[in-house]
Amino acid sequence: MTNSINELEKDATAVFLIGTNTTENHPIIGYKIRKNVRYNGAKLIVADPRNIELADIADVYLQFRPGTDVALVNAMMNVIITEGLDAKDFIANRTENYEQVAEVVKKYTPEYAAEICGVDAEDIRKAARIYATAERGSICYAMGVTQHSTGTDNVKTMCNLALLTGNLGKAGTGVNPLRGQNNVQGACDMGALPVSYPAYQAVTNPDIRAKFEKAWGVPLSPNNGLTIPDVVNKAHHGEIKGLMVFGENPMVSDPDITHVSESLDNLELLIVQDIFLTETAMKADVVFPGVTFAEKNGTFSNTERRVQRVRQAITPKGDAHPDWQIICELSNRLGYPMNYSSPEEIFEEIRTVTPSYAGINYQRIDNTGIHWPCPNEEHPGTPILHGEKFNRGLGLFHAIEFKEPYELPDAEYPLILSTGRSLFHYHTGTMTRRSSALNEFMPSNVVQINPETAAALNIVDNEKVKLVTRRGSIEVNAQVTEMVPAGVVFTFFHFSEAAANILTQAEVFDPVAKIPEYKVSAARIDKI
Amino acid sequence: MITLTINGKEIQVPKGTMVLDACQQAGADIPTLCYDPDLRLAGSCRMCVVEAKGRPNLMAACVSPAENGMVIETESPDVVESRKIILELLLARHKLECHTCERDGSCKLQDYCYRYGVTDSRYLNEMPHFSKEDPNPFIKRDYDKCIMCTKCVRVCEEITGAQAINVEDRGHHAKISTVFDGKLADSTCVFCGQCVMVCPVGALTSKVSAGKGRSYQTQSVLTTCTYCGTGCTFELNVKDDHVVGVTSVRDSELSPVNKGALCVKGRFGWDFIESEDRLTTPLIKENGELRPASWDEALDFAANKIKEIKAKNGPDALALFSSARATNEENYLAQKLFRAAIGTNNVDHCARL
Numbered sequence: 001m002t003n004s005i006n007e008l009e010k011d012a013t014a015v016f017l018i019g020t021n022t023t024e025n026h027p028i029i030g031y032k033i034r035k036n037v038r039y040n041g042a043k044l045i046v047a048d049p050r051n052i053e054l055a056d057i058a059d060v061y062l063q064f065r066p067g068t069d070v071a072l073v074n075a076m077m078n079v080i081i082t083e084g085l086d087a088k089d090f091i092a093n094r095t096e097n098y099e100q101v102a103e104v105v106k107k108y109t110p111e112y113a114a115e116i117c118g119v120d121a122e123d124i125r126k127a128a129r130i131y132a133t134a135e136r137g138s139i140c141y142a143m144g145v146t147q148h149s150t151g152t153d154n155v156k157t158m159c160n161l162a163l164l165t166g167n168l169g170k171a172g173t174g175v176n177p178l179r180g181q182n183n184v185q186g187a188c189d190m191g192a193l194p195v196s197y198p199a200y201q202a203v204t205n206p207d208i209r210a211k212f213e214k215a216w217g218v219p220l221s222p223n224n225g226l227t228i229p230d231v232v233n234k235a236h237h238g239e240i241k242g243l244m245v246f247g248e249n250p251m252v253s254d255p256d257i258t259h260v261s262e263s264l265d266n267l268e269l270l271i272v273q274d275i276f277l278t279e280t281a282m283k284a285d286v287v288f289p290g291v292t293f294a295e296k297n298g299t300f301s302n303t304e305r306r307v308q309r310v311r312q313a314i315t316p317k318g319d320a321h322p323d324w325q326i327i328c329e330l331s332n333r334l335g336y337p338m339n340y341s342s343p344e345e346i347f348e349e350i351r352t353v354t355p356s357y358a359g360i361n362y363q364r365i366d367n368t369g370i371h372w373p374c375p376n377e378e379h380p381g382t383p384i385l386h387g388e389k390f391n392r393g394l395g396l397f398h399a400i401e402f403k404e405p406y407e408l409p410d411a412e413y414p415l416i417l418s419t420g421r422s423l424f425h426y427h428t429g430t431m432t433r434r435s436s437a438l439n440e441f442m443p444s445n446v447v448q449i450n451p452e453t454a455a456a457l458n459i460v461d462n463e464k465v466k467l468v469t470r471r472g473s474i475e476v477n478a479q480v481t482e483m484v485p486a487g488v489v490f491t492f493f494h495f496s497e498a499a500a501n502i503l504t505q506a507e508v509f510d511p512v513a514k515i516p517e518y519k520v521s522a523a524r525i526d527k528i
Numbered sequence: 529m530i531t532l533t534i535n536g537k538e539i540q541v542p543k544g545t546m547v548l549d550a551c552q553q554a555g556a557d558i559p560t561l562c563y564d565p566d567l568r569l570a571g572s573c574r575m576c577v578v579e580a581k582g583r584p585n586l587m588a589a590c591v592s593p594a595e596n597g598m599v600i601e602t603e604s605p606d607v608v609e610s611r612k613i614i615l616e617l618l619l620a621r622h623k624l625e626c627h628t629c630e631r632d633g634s635c636k637l638q639d640y641c642y643r644y645g646v647t648d649s650r651y652l653n654e655m656p657h658f659s660k661e662d663p664n665p666f667i668k669r670d671y672d673k674c675i676m677c678t679k680c681v682r683v684c685e686e687i688t689g690a691q692a693i694n695v696e697d698r699g700h701h702a703k704i705s706t707v708f709d710g711k712l713a714d715s716t717c718v719f720c721g722q723c724v725m726v727c728p729v730g731a732l733t734s735k736v737s738a739g740k741g742r743s744y745q746t747q748s749v750l751t752t753c754t755y756c757g758t759g760c761t762f763e764l765n766v767k768d769d770h771v772v773g774v775t776s777v778r779d780s781e782l783s784p785v786n787k788g789a790l791c792v793k794g795r796f797g798w799d800f801i802e803s804e805d806r807l808t809t810p811l812i813k814e815n816g817e818l819r820p821a822s823w824d825e826a827l828d829f830a831a832n833k834i835k836e837i838k839a840k841n842g843p844d845a846l847a848l849f850s851s852a853r854a855t856n857e858e859n860y861l862a863q864k865l866f867r868a869a870i871g872t873n874n875v876d877h878c879a880r881l
Contacts, residue, residue: 027791034689179757181852190859192850192877216868225873242837247851269833289807293754298855302759313749313764318808327861333831336869346857434800437665515880
C-alpha cells in the first residue's frame with residue numbers, strides 16, 4: 001500500500017474498491033471502510049463482478065464483467081478529463097506522459113465502456129465524479145485486479161487514475177493493494193523474488209551484485225531467476241531437476257494442478273519444508289517439519305509495510321525445528337556456513353543489506369511496528385509514500401488499451417469462472433481446514449451460481465454438480481445466489497478434494513508479473 | 529480547560545471531558561460494565577455512579593460531562609450503597625455458575641461483587657431463562673448470564689458493522705437477539721467474536737477455547753496473526769506449553785492496526801497449531817513411501833542430492849519456492865541459501881497465487 005490502513009477509517013473521504021472482497025479477505029480493513037462510510041459519511045464506490053457485502057452500502061456499485069477493469073477505469077478517466085475534474089496542478093508538477101493517456105482514453109466514453117463492461121454508463125460517470133471530486137480519495141484493490149493476463153495493465157490503470165486526480169502522497173489517498181498473506185509483503189521485501197535481492201535491488205545490476213557478493217562472501221549469479229510458473233514448466237521439460245518448497249502448497253494453489261503434478265513428479269529432488277503433510281509434501285523426496293508462527297520468533301511485514309514482531313509462545317511440536325534453523329543446517333551441509341544464534345541476529349544482518357529496513361530493530365518494534373522505508377534509527381518510518389516526489393521523480397502515466405481476457409466463454413464453455421477465497425478459510429486450507437471450528441462451519445467447496453443461470457441449467461440450491469473447464473472438472477455443491485451475476489460462476493480454492501485449480505489455465509500469464517488469470521476461465525456446469 | 533475536584537484532588541481537564549475520564553485521570557478506579565472507550569455511550573448499567581456535591585442524585589460518570597468547580601466523590605457511602613444495589617439487581621438475572629464458567633477470574637461482575645461484598649441478591653425469585661442453543665462452532669451464547677450491558681450490540685454495529693444482534697423485548701425479559709431470534713448462522717453475523725471480546729461476563733465465550741483454561745491459568749504472548757496481510761496483533765493464550773486461545777489487545781500502541789478487533793480466522797482459527805496432523809519428524813521417501821528419518825539423515829540426503837544436481841546440471845537446475853507465510857528472517861535466509869550457497873536466482877514465492 002502507498003498509504004496506511006487506519007487512513008481508510010479516518011482520513012479517506014472517498015474509497016474506490018475494485019477487485020477486492022474486503023470484508024471477507026481483509027475483514028478488519030473492510031470493517032474500517034464500512035465504519036468510515038457509515039459514521040463519517042465517506043463515499044464508497046465498489047466495482048466487482050460479485051455483489052459483495054460492501055456493495056450494499058456503496059454510493060455506486062459497478063457489477064462489471066470479469067476482466068474488463070481497464071475499460072472501466074479508462075472510462076472513469078475519460079469522464080474526469082471531459083468534465084475538467086482532473087488535478088491540473090498535480091499533473092503539471094508531478095507527472096509525465098499525461099498527453100498519451102488523455103489521447104488513449106478519448107475513445108473510452110462511458111457508453112463505449114458500458115458496452116464492454118456490462119454496466120450503466122451513468123454509473124461510470126457517477127463513480128468518476130465521486131472519486132475525482134473527493135478531497136481525499138483512496139483506491140484499494142486485491143487479486144480481483146491482479147489475477148488476470150492483463151494484471152499489470154490493470155494495476156497501471158489504477159495508478160493512472162490516482163495520478164490524474166492527484167490522489168497520492170496525502171493521508172486518505174493512494175493506490176493500495178491489499179495483500180492476502182501475512183508476510184507476502186515481507187517475502188518480497190526480503191528478496192524471495194527471482195529478479196531482486198532484499199529491498200528490490202536488482203540481481204542484474206553489477207554494483208548491487210558486488211555489494212551482496214561482499215556481504216555474503218561469494219560470487220553471485222548475474223542472471224535473473226525463474227518465476228514459479230516458469231519453474232513448473234521447466235520442471236515439466238526436465239530442465240529444473242531439484243526444487244525446494246518452503247511453506248507453500250503448489251498442488252492446491254497453482255494453476256492447472258494436473259500440469260503441476262506432472263512437473264513435480266518429473267523432478268529428481270523435491271524438498272518440502274512445512275508444518276503439515278500437504279498435498280505437495282506427499283510428493284516430496286524429503287520433508288522437513290517446520291513450525292507455526294506460535295513456535296518461533298521473528299517479524300512479519302503487513303500490507304501497509306509495517307514490520308511487526310512475531311513471538312514464540314510454545315516450544316516446537318515433537319522434533320519439528322524453527323524454519324530458520326533448518327535452513328541454516330542445510331546451508332552448513334552445502335559448505336556455506338550459516339551460524340545465527342537467533343532470529344534477531346538474522347534481522348541485524350538484514351538491516352545491513354536492506355536500506356528500507358536499516359532503521360528498524362527489535363527494540364524499536366517491541367510495542368508498535370514501524371512502516372518501511374525507515375533508513376535510520378532516528379527515522380519514524382513512512383506510513384505514506386510519494387509525499388514530496390515519486391521514487392523515479394515524476395509519476396509516470398501509462399497509456400493502456402483494454403484487452404480481453406485470454407479465455408472467453410464460447411458455445412462449449414459458456415460461463416465465466418472466477419476463483420477466490422471465503423471468509424472462513426485461508427489459501428490452500430492447510431491451516432484453516434485443520435482448525436476445528438472453521439472447518440466445521442465450512443467443510444466443503446461450493447460453486448456460486450446466479451438463480452437465472454441455475455434455472456436455465458435446471459439446477460437447484462445444494463445440488464451436486466460438475467464444474468468443467470478445458471483442463472478438467474470437479475464435483476461441488478451448487479450455491480444458488482445473487483452474489484454472482486448471470487453467466488458468471490465462482491468457486492473457492494481452499495479445498496484440495498474439489499480443487500479450483502484443476503480448472504484454471506497455465507498457458508497464458510500476465511507477461512510482466514507472470515500472474516495466472518484466476519479470475520477468468522471459460523467453464524460449463526453439467527448435471528450429475 | 530476546566531477544574532474539578534475528585535476525591536479531594538484538583539484536576540484540570542478539557543471542556544467536554546466526561547466525569548468518568550476525569551476520575552480515571554485523577555487515579556480513581558471507577559467500576560464500569562456498559563462503558564467502552566471505543567463504543568458510543570449507553571449509560572445503562574449505572575455501575576459508574578459518583579456523587580457530585582450539591583446535586584440531589586448520583587450521576588452516571590460515563591455520560592455526565594465534567595463541569596467547572598465540580599466536587600466529586602467516587603466511593604462515598606451513598607455511592608457504595610448504590611453500586612451494591614445495582615449489583616444485586618444484575619445478579620437477579622445472572623446465573624451464578626462461577627465454578628464452571630469460562631470467565632471465572634476475568635469477570636467484571638464477579639470482581640465488583642467481590643469488591644463490594646455482594647454475596648447474593650434479594651431480587652432472585654423471577655430469574656428468566658433463555659435457550660443456550662446456538663448451533664455454531666465459534667460463539668457460545670448463554671444469556672442466563674447476560675447483564676444487558678449491550679456492548680455486544682454496539683461493537684457488532686459500530687466496529688464490525690455486521691448489525692447482527694439487537695435488544696429484543698423489554699424489562700426483565702429483555703435479551704440480546706438476532707432478527708426473529710434465529711440462529712447466528714442465519715443472521716448477518718460474521719463470527720468475528722468482537723462480542724466475545726467486549727462481554728464483561730460469561731454470556732459470550734469462545735467454543736474453541738471452552739474447557740481449555742481460564743485467564744489465571746494461562747500466559748499471554750503478544751504476536752502477529754498468521755493469516756491475511758492486514759497484520760492484526762493479538763495475544764496467544766498458553767497453558768502447559770499448549771496454545772488454548774486467542775485474546776484481543778485493545779491498546780492502540782500494542783495493536784496499532786486492529787485495536788483488538790479480529791476476524792473469525794484470527795480469533796477462532798488457531799487450533800491447527802495443536803493439530804494431531806502436525807509433522808513432528810523429518811521424512812524420507814523410500815520405495816514410494818515417506819518414512820520417518822532423523823534430522824541428520826534427512827538433511828544429509830537433501831544436501832547430497834542438491835550437490836549432485838548442481839555438479840551435474842549447474843545451479844540453475846535448482847529452484848526455491850519460498851514462503852509468504854514464513855517470517856522475514858526465514859525468507860531472507862532461504863533466498864540467501866539459494867543465491868549464496870547454491871548459486872542461482874531461481875527464487876520465488878506465491879505472491880501471485
